[in-house]
Amino acid sequence: MHVADLCLDELQHSLPTDRFQIGRQAIIDRNMETYGFELLFRPIDRLSRDISGEAATSQVIASSMTDADLPTLRNLNKPLFINMTKEHLMNLHLIGLPPEMVIYEILEDIIVDDRLVDRIKMQRGMGYRFALDDFSMNKHNRRLIPLVSYVKLDVLALSPLELEQHVRTIKQYGPSYVKLVAEKVETYEQFLKCQEMGFDYFQGFLFSKPDLITGFALSPVQNSVYRVQHCLNNPECSYQEIAALLSEDPALVYKLLRFIGNTHKVMPADQLTSLLEGIGKNKLRVMMSLFAHGQLRTGPAEIARQALLKAHQSRQVAIDHKLAKPEQYFFAGLISHLDDFTQRPIRSLLSQLPISRQIKEAVTNGTGIIGEVLDAVSSSTHFDPIGMSLPVNDYTETVTLSQVQCETAVDLIIEGLGERLDKR
Template identity: 25%
Template sequence: MSKLLSALESEEQLSVLMARQPIFSKSQDVVAFELLFRGSDGVSLATLKDEFATFDVVMNTYANIVKAGGNQKVPCYLKVTDKVLLADLLPDLPPSLFSLEILGRSDVSPAFVEKLQELSKKGYRIVLADYDPENPKFTVLLNVIHVLKLDIQKLGLSELPGIIQKLKPYQLDLLADKVETKDEFRQCLEMGFTLYQGYFLSRPVAVKGKKINSNKILLLQLLGELEQENATGVTLEEIAINDPALTYKILKVVNSAAFHVPREINSLSHAITLLGMEQIRRWIMLFLSTSQDGKPNELTRNMLIRGRMCELLAELMGHPNTMNYFIVGLLSQLDAMFDIEMKELLKEVPLSSELKNALLYYSGAMGETLKDVEFYERGQFDQLQGSLEKPLYEVAYRHSLKWSDNVMQALLSSD
């Protein structure tokens, strides 16, 4: 059993499954995370109160994000039901780091409204989801809440301007929910939404004839060389010398704490001598997935999380060649990064047909693992197909969050 596998299996397992979904500002910076728990009845929130380990994980991993200024904590949205609130099952959580999201199916009784007012006075920001402008029961809540989620798919983009106009007197932060494309994001931006949630970052905007930029082409050339049986550190450096600045950045990241190298590495050939071709391949893939101009860091972060979690799940399930699982997870959103359709993009990337089919069709064990990782990150825990015990998915996800923070810190400091 590998050292990593031993560490994962000995990690304290939580009694809940959790994932997080980012909430973005107008500039596509992450300003909060919605916590996704297994189950939707809110009862699992009690574990935050009863188990210090769960609370500690939320505070130190799920609420953490790396930005240019270093590690930061951002607020987490917690979905809570009226039953949880009225029965005082809500944990005593710091209001600066937790916003409370109430659901549209809540029974909006006088006691419920009074409880929300009490929590608001304590400093909690109240978020209302599932808003229906035709249902009069929500009107009283508009004077209590701070953030209003509008499901743009359900309400319809064409109806939103009229709805927003009627909401103006309440001076709420409006959150566009289920924003699935860049065009929807642009339209919501023009309407004046403050916050955005959805999978729009993961969708490519296909631009006919768009090409991969020059420094990414060099990385693809390096990957192509790595696929050759006679590749050496010298042959890689002959390619890398065409972009000394990129080579310097790669070596700086390789030397960072994220990779725990035994001593400082000063050349690609030196790195290969110490750590081998497979690790060099990993780092080149990492740089291939780093943000293009105009792309938010969150896209790179999510690619890193996916790659690492695919690799960890493969190791936990005993699959061989776990590095290939890492590559599949990492590159699964490369089309969104480059705004080139995946089928076209993969014509340029030197990968085996097995990896390409996993990326295009979710085929084979690698494709199935990628699908599980996507289920997990969306909070669709009941759809997980793998053979692992469910708590191990959370452990792998948690480790992937921490690992991505370390890598993001190294990448941002190398700019």
């Protein structure tokens, strides 16, 4: 093993992350230019090879919106084609991916009924775009043709005669804006033939094999996700309670922030509670369901404990110093370790998140009273975390700090902060 490999291995064990990987295959237009990409589920290990379609789709959505660098994944602004199960199709409006970003592929084995047709009609009216994947005509799925923007035909599964018949029928039943996509094009002769038949886009090994997009994955703690789900299913659970449960797992907070930042237009927030209120419980419930199908940890990594410790200390300093809105200080402390989780620059990470400018400036530049508190807390983080448990979920290993050390740390932080304020 090389020294670099050993260092990477040690780094991965110190981070609350695993690896993610997504397949990505280009879709080409008639001029041989890239039009978009289909995202494909790729198992990270043997255990994930036999997961359900629901779990596979959830992992692709969650990884592409939270773990991958989305502009790179899209090649700046190319649309993403994603295979969808029936359950996901029924809840697209709650998943909330931007309509201009994604084309939802209706798989060939989905049973078409009135309920699905009505839901697709509703969502199409909201701007969502659909594609029929591996389309093979029958009396049930024919009524979907007027509702979709793309029809994908497998040139290897259909004979030349069947391919021509499908093209004629689609042009007969479909509106003029429906685009034809030829899948599994492997030879130049197939490409030319499909062009002659009127196909608009092309996908297959002739143009490119699927790329493997991989990197660090934010992996929340299993119990954290389940506890938030349980709370969301309780009508009496408040947003303050949801925020408190989320805050027990920094990796889960980061994953949620990245998903919201990439998929929703919301007002930048300086507290987690106000951000959750802007999203709503129904959408939060779907987001947690997506995360629950992904990679989950059984316990936190050391960086998660450090982030949580800094958040609690920052809030305590704000309370003891009678500063307004202590939860802002907790929120800032919690997200200040985001670069450690992802191994990416903190400034670029925060630019994509729905967080107020005040919090971003405090974390990146140490400006304002929040920034001064974060700096003061950071300068006192050498105290060994042993002794008194902090409220950080039912982890097998908890974030701890002796009471004497905790009181001493906070006193020193407040003393130093007070001197700074007196000099103003």
